[in-house]
Amino acid sequence: MPLTFAAPDADALPLTLIEQDGLDAWLADQPDRVKTWVGASSFSGALGTSLVIPGEDGAPVAALVGYGSEATRARQRFPLAAVATQLPAGAYRIAAGLPADRAETEALGWLLAGYGFSRYRDQTPKVAGLVAPEGVDAARIEVLATAEALTRDLVNTPASDMGPSALEAAARALATDHGASIEVTTGTDLLEKNFPMIHAVGRAATDEPRLIDMRWGDEGPALTLVGKGVCFDTGGLNLKPGSSMGLMKKDMGGSANVLGLAHAIMALGLKLRLRVLIPAVENSVSGASFRPQDILTSRKGLSVEINNTDAEGRLVLADALALADEEKPDLIVSMATLTGAARVAVGPDLAAFFATEDRVADALGRSAGPSADPVWRLPYHAPYEEMIEPGIADLDNAPSGGFAGAITAALFLRRFVTNTSAYAHFDIFSYQLSAAPGRSKGGFGQGGRAILGALPDLLDL
Structure with missing residues (x-):
């Protein structure tokens, strides 16, 4: 169902x-x-309780919603959303x-309470309608809810229906909806166009690796998103145990x-030049798999020793970031x-991020x-740079020891952004392990609304 407000x-x-x-004061x-x-x-x-009040004829005339205490509300992202599925069908306005x-x-939480992943069976929750609260930009909130639903749908779809070619199709559909242009480089063309690490990671899969490149907007500052x-x-050949592979559709x-x-x-029509780069691959196993101790040469020219084929995400991102950096946009976000x-550092609920400039952070x-989108900054700690320098190559994709894994990964990626001063990298979980108000179990957006809210400051919009 569309995530929209009830008519005013x-x-x-x-x-x-x-x-x-x-309650006593109100009564x-x-x-x-x-x-x-x-x-x-x-x-x-x-918090999370409700009561419908009947009129003299027995028909409902009003409803009460428990809003708890400041302490109980602090434990929920969207406290009010808990009652959206409890109230009887109909429309409500906050009085x-x-x-x-x-x-x-x-208001956003209420709309998101109506999300259900129904591609394979109907899971649409029964949610009471809400008239947008006074002073709220209803159209903007509906855009945010739709954006979140898109993210959730993509993450929730298993790899059988969301391989690299299906991800390309989703990007093409989005480009068509908004009049954006899109180019896709696939298979061995990746080698010809100098994306060797994207090709290496994805070449073992039957669904060919590809780089999706979408552009929109022709005026304003330049923003490049890399996902x-x-x-x-x-x-890959460093095969995950089954217990660790269970959620890998969300990778x-x-x-x-x-x-x-x-x-x-x-959808909001921001006055900027947007570029979206997505290296789309499946890290699979076959005779064509890349191997531990292989050395790959990246688009940037930096050589990378492969010490774990399960540290593949930074490899595909590196080639895409190098491409993004060549244009020197005003801001790059990966x-x-x-x-x-x-996840060990900040858990599943916080979006850990790194920023090259304090103003960005x-x-x-x-x-x-x-934005109801909590984030937490982690440091680019320079003394750890030597941990990603193996000696035999310029970089190590999986430093031994296990310490500071999020930081060393971020330092690795930063090596591929040398022309653009403003760069932020988000290391996210993107999955809700158990349902909460406004937050269905499964795929989940993290960091996007915080980034969106920061753009006016960062890009002078």
């Missing part, structure tokens, strides 16, 4: 948000029949109790996130489900809260 002129029931310690101004009705219920204002600085976040598109990661989460962000940028080390930090 809908015959909507008033919805009042009640904090856990505010003091209500007629006796309402006091009696609420008193006979278990409603207390606890009181919603802080102005929470209106956009709660890791490893549609399934077996680990193209970086590409899903940049496509979702690209949709938002184009997104990837890159390292388990980032500061803008992302300011945007994260209002």
